[in-house]
Amino acid sequence: MKLKTALMGAVAAVALAPQAIAERGADGHVNIIYWQAVSILNPYLSGGTKDIEAASMIIEPLGRYDNNGVLVPWLAAEVPTVENGGVAQDLTSITWRLKPGILWSDGTPLTSADVVFTWEYCTHPEGGCAQASKFDGVVSVEALDELTVKVTFAGPMPVPYGPFTGGQGPILQKAQFQTCLGAAAPTCTDANFGPVGTGPFVVTDFRPNDVIQMAANPNYRDPAKPRFATVTFKGGGDAAGAGRAVLETGEFDYAWNLQLAPPVLAGMVAAGRGKAISAFGTLVERIEINLTDPSPSLPEGERSTRKHPHPILSDLRVRKALSMAIDRETLVEIGYGQAGRPACTIVPSPPNFASTRTDCLAQDIAGANALLDEAGWVRGPDGVRGKDGRRLSLLYQTSTNAVRQDFQALIKQWWSEIGVETELKNINAGVFFGGDPGSPDTFQKFYADVEMYANNFDGTDPQAYLSAYRCGNEPRPETGWQGENINRYCDPAYDALLDELARTADFEERGRIARQLAEMLTVESYTILPLVDRGRVSAHANTLGGVVLNTWDSELWNVADWYRIK
Amino acid sequence: MTDVLTPPAPEAAPKPPRSPWRDVWDQFRSHRGALAGLVIFTLFLLAAAVGPYIWRVDPTFITIRARNLGPSWTYPLGTDQLGRDMLARMIAGGRISIAVGLTAMALSLVLGTLVGMLAGFFRRLDGPLMRLTDLFLSLPLLPLLLVMVMLFRESLSQRFGPETGIFILIVFAIGITSWMQTARIVRGDVLALKEREFVLAARSIGTPPGRIITRHLLPNVMSPIMVSATLGIANAIITESALSFLGLGFPPDFPTWGRLLFDAVDYIRDYPSRVIWPGVAISLVVLSANYIGDGLRDALDPRIRGR
Amino acid sequence: MLTYTLRRLLLSIPTLIFISLVIFLLLELAPGDPLADQPLTIPPEVRERMRAALGLGEPVYVRYWKWLVQFFWVEPRVMLDAWLGTAMAVGEQRIISWQFRAPVFDVIWQRLPQTLWVVGMAYIIGVLIALPIGIISAYRQYSWFDQIGTFVAMIGFSVPTFFTGVLLIVIFAVNLGWFPSIYDTTLRVTDWPSFVRQVQQMAMPVAVLALYNAAQISRYMRASMLDNLNQDYVRTARAKGMTEPVVVLLHVLRNSMIPVVTVIALGVPSIFGGAIITEQVFKVNGLGQALIGAIYANDLPMVQTLAFIFAILIVLFNLVADVLYGLLDPRIRYD
Helix, strand or coil: CHHHHHHHHHHHHHHHHHHHCCCCCCCCEEEEEECCCCCCCCCCCCCCHHHHHHHCCCCCCCEEECCCCCEEECCECCCCCCCCCCECCCCCEEEEEECCCCECCCCCECCHHHHHHHHHHHHCCCCCCCCHHHHCCEEEEEEEECCEEEEEECCCCCCCCCCCECCCCCCCCHHHHCCCCHHHHHHCHHHHHCCCCCCCEEEEEEECCCEEEEEECCCCCCCCCCCCCEEEEEECCCHHHHHHHHHHCCCCCEECCCCCCHHHHHHHHCCCCEEEEEEEEEEEEEEEECCECCCCCCCCCCCCCCCCECCCCCCHHHHHHHHHCCCHHHHHHHHCHHHEEECCCCCCCCCCCCCCCCCCCCCCHHHHHHHHHHCCCEECCCCCEEECCEECEEEEEEECCHHHHHHHHHHHHHHHHCCCEEEEEEECHHHHCCCCCCCCCCCCCCCCCEEEEEECCCCCCCHHHHHCCCCCCCCCHHHCCCCCCCCCCCCHHHHHHHHHHHHCCCHHHHHHHHHHHHHHHHHHCCCEEEEEEEEEEEEEECCEECCCCCCCCCCCCCHHHCEECC | CHHHHCCCCHHHCCCCCCCHHHHHHHHHHHCHHHHHHHHHHHHHHHHHHHHHHHCCCCCCCCCHHHCCCCCCCCCCCCECCCCCEHHHHHHHHHHHHHHHHHHHHHHHHHHHHHHHHHHHHCHHHHHHHHHHHHHHHHCCHHHHHHHHHHHHHHHHHHHHHHHHHHHHHHHHHHHHCCCHHHHHHHHHHHHHHCCCHHHHHHHHCCCCHHHHHHHHHHHHHHHHHHHHHHHHHHHHHHHHHHHHHCCCCCCCCCCCHHHHHHHHHHHCCCCHHHHHHHHHHHHHHHHHHHHHHHHHHHHHCHHHHCC | CHHHHHHHHHHHHHHHHHHHHHHHHHHHHCCCCCCCCCCCCCCHHHHHHHHHHCCCCCCHHHHHHHHHHHHHHHHHHHHHHHHHCCCCCCCCCCCECCCCCCEHHHHHHHHHHHHHHHHHHHHHHHHHHHHHHHHHHHHCCCCHHHHHHHHHHHHHHHCCHHHHHHHHHHHHHHHCCCCCCCCCCCCCCCCHHHHHHHHHHHHHHHHHHHHHHHHHHHHHHHHHHHHHHCCHHHHHHHHCCCCHHHHHHHHHHHHHHHHHHHHHHHHHHHHHHCCHHHHHHHCCCCHHHHHHHHHHCCCHHHHHHHHHHHHHHHHHHHHHHHHHHHHHCCCCCCC
16 A cells, blocks of 8 residues: 555656646646626726736736735836835835836737826726726826836825736736727727736637636746636626535636635535635725714704714714624624634734734623613613613614625624614615615615625725725715715824824834724724624635635736646 | 206205305315315415414524524424524514515506406507506516615605515515516407407497406406416515515515525525425415415306306 | 508507616616725725716716617617628717626627527427426316426426526536536537537526426416316317317317417517526526626616617517417407
């Protein structure tokens, strides 16, 4: 037996050896399934994750974030820093140098003109570019020579890596897109469906919201890559179907974002055809507390505005009691399994910015009850607390989604144990997350006492994300109910600290301020009740090698390195 | 009719005159399927009506440590992914599902029969009513429901409370979007029937249109209406589950059969019983309603009744 | 009959334009936002500019008028251009989907084949099964054949396709491995093996849908046959010495067809509407999936166009049903 194993090992070693020197396309075909189908391959016209990730196989940025959230050079020769002179001492400009000799898939060379063009394309006033915020504060982008680009900002930028990095910032080919500026952007169907890129694959057939066929890029910079000659990128269905196709029937090699109940996923993995992999980013499922009064008895236009503070939830003790009643470990166990971790902060990573406080984790029903007693809420005959003739009754809304409805049921029960009555409401996700000012059911309007959803931030720096809670940034009738300060939070000390963060360049110091800001919103004021730090779970077949799950950039960031295990 | 020629049976004379409903019931009773259907249907109604008073478990109570259990004495039908008792959920769900199924079916049947009858009988109404039917058939369902929910959810739930408000909304939504097929079928039948000799005869002796419709036409279109009714119950129960799934239906803590079935589909391999209970319940209700409909149709048809 | 048909066809044009207006206003009124599925990380100002780029800033009547012109004037010429090789509509603004930023009709043409194959085939098979089952069930009422037929039909109708679809996948794709669980829309039938693969991938969705269709149609067929089997004319026909097949298949069947024709004619447009749930379960990605995807994404041009094509088919096939009534029963007259 031993001998046989040894022999097998030797055979395997021999079989593996040629792989090291394998050439482009040697591993044949790979099948990828995204249960949300891809609509367009131009990330500047759609911010959807599925679109950005599919496009990342074809077009590439200057720098990418790796699986540890570290910026690595991609089309650029190196990442510019103050130390290597790439970033100006006063932090007002950054100079990128392209790797020499990179070709587009049509054989023409990549130059700095393409980078400049990409900026022009996205910042055109009529274009409606989805990634326009990446270029916030950019005054000019100029080509210094064939391979050098200088980005100048209006003021000092502590983190100047916004433009041209990550899945949201790929470089477009000027020759292909130069007639597609502004209002003409949607007329360039061929370009939007089959961009010419520098990435490992080129599109051979694109069917919107259905399937993409790709082939290896003949002009890719590494002659040995990609290992796959062709790709089928299928979309549609649901997460369960995608998981089944990879883990149970083996029809597909890679399935994206399997949001499935933990026992269902475990059952699929048990079939033995593939593995579920997970990684964590910055996505946090949370309960947002409305600090203003959403009562329908108020006139339209004053509901959920700062004119009327919330009659119950303005009291910190009530908010804290609501948080204490929740058992986050159980929520993770039921809803997310290996793809979740209990969270007490809305900035769970990167480590420099993540608060380490864990005081929300322990469920404390007795403590919560005591806190409510102290706040003057007394239990009535039906077990629901009341004060001054008002019942402690809350409307709890969220979008329609199986896991969220389970969470609602659980939390309702815990809150009933502390004498809080909860009415549940779920709203179609398209309506809830849509910004239609005419609908009463959007998450911005917040015509409820508490609501639950998940949010995250792009890249690795939380400054823009934390700035959302600035006083005055709340959705209100005057702004057409647009705004990101969902809780209507308003604290001058918070705003002052935000200004300090915007001025600070030192990495450690930024971390300290950001942690403090996040704690002010969560474990100190209980304005936001973080529940679960949601990771990403994807699955790949046992025969697919080289997969490195990345939540900081496109999941398919290293698709050029994927290979077939024979 | 040959029956007319047979001499009356001698023992018939002393009997008191039988009411027609008595005849209907006798005929209905002789239909074994219909009787079984009636028994099963009544059982389901009873279970939904008194079940909660006998099986006093809260269908929304969560026992975290008792998740995904099989049947036992404590949990006769097992528990779901949150440890809620499936039997209690089935009973609570049956209440809503049967109520929605019956009321929505009745609404769509009344609407459909009315429109179809009027369009088929009165030539002048035919054009406008059928174009209205075309309009309703071609409206995309989901945006229509979204609009209805947006416009009426808040006002209805304020007036009638969240549960009744949503119930009215859902019944109305399903009824208003499913009457068209019945209308088209009834109209088609009426178009043909009104040219038949017996209708012409009724008309020629001056029977008013209302009487012709109720006495002569309606009984003759009963069988497609009965089929529409049985299919309508199934359709309403399933549509309700689709609405809940889309976030347009009952609040999430209200179990319904359609929703229980939908939620369980992902667990089909590991806990098949959870799919089977609601599936069997829906099928049994529809099946028994179908047999009752069959029996009723036979019993109401005077031509069959004598046989 | 001919004048009636022509008059109805002419009359259907204002009807359809009215329907298109109602659909447009309905979609306009419905809550929702084409940017709802964009990540929350995109700030409000950027969203506002994206909306403006979609043309949402214009007043409702302008957008409706533009859509009408594009649908009735630009798109037909684009189609002619494609067939005749002319260049009548080059450079004109077509109906552009908000999701794809591509012409809506290109997507519809792309989706049509798989929808016709799967949903159309299921419909034909459903009708072909339903008619004989309905006839035999009625003729031999309460026989074991009728009882089983009733049972299967009711199960077929009361168990939703989201369940039967997944059940078939678990049995035939996962456990037995006979059929693929995911439909390959790029498969072209060129030879025997590819034909076999096409049949394999169509088997499950077609079975699910055909069961559902057959259940419904066979019930109407049976009920209508039962009504007619007891009529006096049947007795007369038998008394005249006609053979049983002639009586049943010629006389009774013809007179029983009116409700069945109505149901079948109503079902044909829904073939083009696709089968939303079945398409989703098997990833067929046909017109049903396009419609539901567009509704979720609030892609109004796409929803409007699909719903309107659907309306045209409904009006058309209801007319066909009305004409068929006259052929089945000459006593029915419309003028």
